Amino acid sequence: MSEFVPLLIFGAGKMGGAMLQGALRASWPAAMIEVIDPHPSDALRAEAAKAGFVLNPAKPSTAKLVLLAIKPQMLDSAAATLGTCVTAETVLVSVLAGKSIADLKARLPALRKLVRAMPNTPAAIGRGITGAYATATLDESEKGSVKTLLATTGRVEWIEAESLIDAVTAVSGSGPAYVFHLVEALAKAGEDVGLPADLAMRLARATIEGAGELLFQDAATSPATLRQNVTSPGGTTAAALEVLMAPDGLSPLMSRAVKAAKARAKALSG
Ligand SMILES: NC(=O)c1ccc[n+]([C@@H]2O[C@H](COP(=O)([O-])OP(=O)(O)OC[C@H]3O[C@@H](n4cnc5c(N)ncnc54)[C@H](OP(=O)(O)O)[C@@H]3O)[C@@H](O)[C@H]2O)c1
Numbered sequence: 520m521s522e523f524v525p526l527l528i529f530g531a532g533k534m535g536g537a538m539l540q541g542a543l544r545a546s547w548p549a550a551m552i553e554v555i556d557p558h559p560s561d562a563l564r565a566e567a568a569k570a571g572f573v574l575n576p577a578k579p580s581t582a583k584l585v586l587l588a589i590k591p592q593m594l595d596s597a598a599a600t601l602g603t604c605v606t607a608e609t610v611l612v613s614v615l616a617g618k619s620i621a622d623l624k625a626r627l628p629a630l631r632k633l634v635r636a637m638p639n640t641p642a643a644i645g646r647g648i649t650g651a652y653a654t655a656t657l658d659e660s661e662k663g664s665v666k667t668l669l670a671t672t673g674r675v676e677w678i679e680a681e682s683l684i685d686a687v688t689a690v691s692g693s694g695p696a697y698v699f700h701l702v703e704a705l706a707k708a709g710e711d712v713g714l715p716a717d718l719a720m721r722l723a724r725a726t727i728e729g730a731g732e733l734l735f736q737d738a739a740t741s742p743a744t745l746r747q748n749v750t751s752p753g754g755t756t757a758a759a760l761e762v763l764m765a766p767d768g769l770s771p772l773m774s775r776a777v778k779a780a781k782a783r784a785k786a787l788s789g
Pocket residue numbers: 529530531532533534535536555556557558559588589590591593596597614615616617637638639640692
């Protein structure tokens with residue numbers, strides 16, 4: 520299996536659409552891509568006409584690589600059509616939250632090669648991170664093609680056990696919302712110390728955008744070092760960090776939040 524292989528995308532909504540865009544940006548040959556989506560948007564139709572991939576073929580091909588990106592609750596109704604597109608040699612990559620490899624095999628018994636992936640929303644701008652588990656039946660070349668697909672929306676981390684996917688969901692899958700809430704909390708704290716609400720929001724938002732970009736551009740430096748670099752002993756940042764890093768500060772709070780997300784992920788997939 521070479522890097523670019525015939526690709527069938529099942530469901531081109533937010534996540535499937537982001538991966539389609541990513542694949543086209545990464546020069547995945549459009550002639551190798553088929554997309555199935557029952558109610559395609561005008562933008563998707565226009566993109567198909569412009570880029571040249573096939574949208575809603577009368578008879579979908581049995582592609583080597585299938586990306587499943589429908590809502591989890593649509594799996595049962597999609598399984599009949601999907602079943603005609605897969606063989607024992609198909610590699611199916613599912614981004615369906617809460618649907619296990621066993622759930623997928625139960626609906627699609629022909630499948631042997633499966634990948635369960637958990638992307639996150641920055642995928643839409645090519646800055647996502649995906650945790651992915653592959654069954655041992657994929658060879659290295661097949662894993663390479665899967666990584667090429669997932670890497671079109673950002674970074675990829677292979678995980679060794681499917682059981683870790685709930686923890687990945689709790690950290691990076693749900694994580695963007697924690698950061699958005701951090702902006703809200705920082706803006707609210709700014710209001711509490713006297714700033715007008717709109718100014719506090721602009722300051723908080725730009726601070727987190729900028730700090731995130733610094734982390735990205737200075738990947739070799741640890742977050743702890745970046746933090747220490749902006750903390751003068753006895754200064755204002757140190758005063759705030761004393762509160763945030765207290766035994767009842769941000770770290771135990773974040774740990775409780777992530778444990779709650781993990782427990783919810785497990786309950787939803789159970
Ligand atoms: N968005 C995220 O950040 C994120 C992160 C991690 C994982 N995920 C997973 O990604 C999956 C998709 O989420 P999403 O946010 O992208 O949802 P979405 O925007 O609703 O996209 C799902 C797409 O699948 C289409 N669809 C429905 N039934 C279908 C069928 N039988 N065959 C082919 N396509 C069908 C839908 O069409 P209609 O709209 O016409 O029904 C829609 O375009 C979910 O399973 C979710 O768990 C999403």
